[in-house]
Each structure stands twice: as C-alpha cells, then as structure tokens.
Amino acid sequence: MTRNRSLLIFLGVVVILAAVLSGFILTQPSTEDILVQTFESMETITDAHAVVELRVDTVEKKETATVEVWGRKGEDGPGAFRLEVRETSEKKAAGAVVVSDGETLWVYTPSKGKVYVGTLDEAKEMLAEKEFAQGNFEKGDFEHPENAEEAVQKLLEYFMVEKIRTEDEAIDGNSVQLLKLEPIPDQMPTEYAAVGGYINLWIDATRRIPLAVEYAGGSLGEFSATAIQIEINPGVEDALFFFEIPADVKVVNLADLAPKSLSLEEAFDAAEFELLTPSETPAGATLVDILEVRGSIVQRYTLPDGGSFSVAQGISNETAEPPAESQTVEVRGVAGKLFIAEEGDQVLLTWTEGEVFYTIAGDLIPDQALMVAESLN
Numbered sequence: 236m237t238r239n240r241s242l243l244i245f246l247g248v249v250v251i252l253a254a255v256l257s258g259f260i261l262t263q264p265s266t267e268d269i270l271v272q273t274f275e276s277m278e279t280i281t282d283a284h285a286v287v288e289l290r291v292d293t294v295e296k297k298e299t300a301t302v303e304v305w306g307r308k309g310e311d312g313p314g315a316f317r318l319e320v321r322e323t324s325e326k327k328a329a330g331a332v333v334v335s336d337g338e339t340l341w342v343y344t345p346s347k348g349k350v351y352v353g354t355l356d357e358a359k360e361m362l363a364e365k366e367f368a369q370g371n372f373e374k375g376d377f378e379h380p381e382n383a384e385e386a387v388q389k390l391l392e393y394f395m396v397e398k399i400r401t402e403d404e405a406i407d408g409n410s411v412q413l414l415k416l417e418p419i420p421d422q423m424p425t426e427y428a429a430v431g432g433y434i435n436l437w438i439d440a441t442r443r444i445p446l447a448v449e450y451a452g453g454s455l456g457e458f459s460a461t462a463i464q465i466e467i468n469p470g471v472e473d474a475l476f477f478f479e480i481p482a483d484v485k486v487v488n489l490a491d492l493a494p495k496s497l498s499l500e501e502a503f504d505a506a507e508f509e510l511l512t513p514s515e516t517p518a519g520a521t522l523v524d525i526l527e528v529r530g531s532i533v534q535r536y537t538l539p540d541g542g543s544f545s546v547a548q549g550i551s552n553e554t555a556e557p558p559a560e561s562q563t564v565e566v567r568g569v570a571g572k573l574f575i576a577e578e579g580d581q582v583l584l585t586w587t588e589g590e591v592f593y594t595i596a597g598d599l600i601p602d603q604a605l606m607v608a609e610s611l612n
Contacts, residue, residue: 267387267391270390270391271384271387272383273443274383276443276444277444280444281307282308283305283306283465283469284304284466284471285464286304286321287303287304287460287462288301289302289458289459290459290460291458293455293456293457297324298323299324300320300324300325301321302318307471307476316334316335317333317334318331318332319331327344327346327347328344330343331344334476337476339352340353341478343481343484349484350480350481350485350486351487352488353489354489357489392419395419397414397416399413399414400413406439406447407446407463410440411437411438411440412438412440413437415435416435430455431453432455433451434448434449435449436448444465445462446461446462447460492529494528495527507550508590509591511611512611513546515609515610516610517538520538521537522534522536528547530550532547533546542580542599543598544595544598544599544604545597547593549592550592561573564584564605567588567608569587571585571586580598580600581596583595584605586608
C-alpha cells in the first residue's frame with residue numbers, strides 16, 4: 236500500500252466520519268447543534284440495507300461500481316455485514332462477496348475462483364503486515380470520542396461546515412439538504428492540506444440519514460458514494476451473515492497467509508527471486524526479523540534511538556507506488572522514487588529491477604536509504 240493510498244484511506248475515514256456526523260437542516264440555530272443531534276439519531280440504527288453507487292476518478296484509475304450492503308450493529312463487538320458487488324467496471328471485482336458474522340470473515344472473488352476465510356483479527360493482522368511490507372509509515376491511534384458533543388468538536392477542529400440550500404434536489408425520490416465541509420488548512424497535517432478539496436454530504440431531510448457523499452476539488456481526483464436505495468432498521472435475516480462456500484472454488488485460510496518469521500538461510504530458500512541483503516546500514520542498526528509476506532521478503536531493522544526501518548523485495552503486481560510528491564532519484568543504475576516526510580526523518584524509497592520490486596522505508600534520512608539500497612548484494 237502506498238503513501239498515496241494512505242492519503243486516500245485518510246480521506247475515506249474522514250468521509251465516513253463526516254457521513255456519521257452529518258447534520259440536518261432543522262430549526263436549530265447552529266451547525267454544531269445540528270451535528271450533535273444527527274450523531275445521536277444515527278445511534279438509533281440497529282440494522283440497515285442499501286444499494287450504493289460508487290465512483291472513483293483519479294489519475295491512477297477511473298472505476299464505477301454498484302454494491303448492495305446489509306449491516307447489523309454488534310452489541311459488544313464488531314457488527315455483522317454483507318457486501319455484494321452487483322456491477323463494476325473493475326473486472327477483478329465482478330461478483331465479489333464479503334461477509335462477516337462479527338467473528339468469521341469470508342471474501343469470495345469469482346475472478347480468482349477463491350474464498351478467503353478467517354477471523355476478523357486474522358484479517359487485520361494480514362493487512363497490517365501488508366502495509367509494513369509495502370513501506371507504509373506507522374499511524375497514530377485514532378481517539379474515539381466518548382459522546383456526540385466530543386465527536387462534533389473534533390470534526391469542527393478540522394472542518395468548516397456550511398449549509399447549502401437545495402430545495403428542489405432529491406435522491407431516490409427523497410428530499411435532501413446539503414452540507415459542505417471544507418478543511419481548515421492551518422489545522423490539517425501538511426500532506427493532507429496539500430491535497431486540498433472539500434466534502435459534500437446530501438442528507439435525507441425527513442429520515443435524517445446521509446444519502447450521498449462526494450469528495451471533490453482536490454489533487455487526488457474525485458470520489459462519490461450515493462445510496463440509491465436505503466432501509467433503516469428493516470430487520471435483517473441472520474442467514475445473510477453466513478456465506479455458503481461454492482463447491483468449485485478453492486478455500487484459502489487467512490491464517491495460512493500470515494507472515495512467517497524465517498532465518499536468513501530459510502529466506503534465501505523461500506524467495507522465488509534472487510534475495511539481496513544490505514552490506515551497509517546506519518550505525519547501530521540491528522536485523523531483528525525476516526518475514527515472508529505472501530511471496531515478498533521483508534527484513535526488519537531497529538535503530539539505537541528507538542527507530543526502525545525495513546527492506547522489502549518481491550515479485551508482485553502490488554508494488555509500493557510512492558505519492559505524487561516523490562522525487563525521482565537514481566538508485567542502482569535505474570530510476571527510483573524517493574518520498575521524504577515533512578520532518579525529513581522518514582523516507583520511502585522504491586524502485587524496480589526487472590520483475591522484482593524493492594522498498595526501503597522507515598526512520599531514515601535520504602542518504603541513509605540510498606546507502607542501504609546501493610549496498611544490496
């Protein structure tokens with residue numbers, strides 16, 4: 236997963252938060268009051284069913300999809316959900332089904348003829364290790380608000396919210412009202428402020444639920460999600476949250492995809508490519524682990540000051556593409572991409588040699604990352 240993808244993920248989280256917190260154009264005198272009441276209203280939802288149209292238009296891809304989703308709130312843990320892809324311009328995702336009963340997760344991809352099965356914890360661990368292997372920097376924990384007032388105050392620290400008049404606009408026959416959320420530049424992290432853009436939320440004026448959301452006006456492109464059908468608290472059948480595995484597909488257990496710690500000798504044997512190791516590292520760097528992550532080999536190092544970095548390599552279609560702010564550098568005789576964090580003490584260096592991709596990422600300065608790269612042998 237790339238730094239650019241991290242920005243998309245951040246914006247996706249903001250969109251979801253904004254949708255949950257979105258206010259309705261009532262008679263309350265302030266936007267803050269509207270947002271608080273909306274959050275409290277959303278807390279009354281126990282289950283839901285919707286058909287949603289999705290659109291992504293970025294420099295990297297232009298995709299559309301229609302998905303049908305069902306969800307049920309969990310009492311003491313994760314809720315249950317089901318998502319089915321009805322139509323999509325992405326062939327690999329056609330017919331995909333994702334189901335969870337709150338404990339077990341099934342991911343069915345007809346294009347691959349596989350069903351991935353495991354627990355939610357196994358899925359989270361797998362995604363975390365994938366991000367590490369592809370050079371994502373660690374992210375701070377999100378502090379969950381204790382109540383509606385705290386949630387709204389947190390949102391308003393980062394966004395200005397404006398009510399837009401839309402008397403004649405409707406979605407699926409429902410009258411809607413529009414909120415526009417614009418980031419406050421001085422409050423946003425630099426990398427996100429540089430992206431720009433704003434968020435539009437279309438709100439069902441009667442049922443007080445979000446019907447559509449759009450991110451636009453930024454350098455990343457545009458994203459929108461529109462609920463063309465939605466039911467709140469209809470009573471969802473238990474059977475929807477179980478997936479019956481077709482007889483003609485391969486079952487893959489997520490536990491089998493978990494990263495495996497290897498010795499250096501085992502890593503050389505496991506690699507389906509010529510595995511390289513650095514002969515030069517920053518002073519005091521210590522190799523603490525070698526992981527096999529779905530065919531890629533990740534060498535993890537710690538630094539004396541508590542920092543760390545990784546060297547990842549493998550044959551994959553999911554290479555770590557650096558963000559647009561990256562600079563082109565020469566590394567090992569080929570063109571690579573180097574992204575430097577604002578403070579200058581974290582980097583992401585990527586390049587490809589033939590079919591093999593390489594990523595060096597972590598608490599390094601650019602010269603150190605290039606030194607490690609050039610010493611691979």
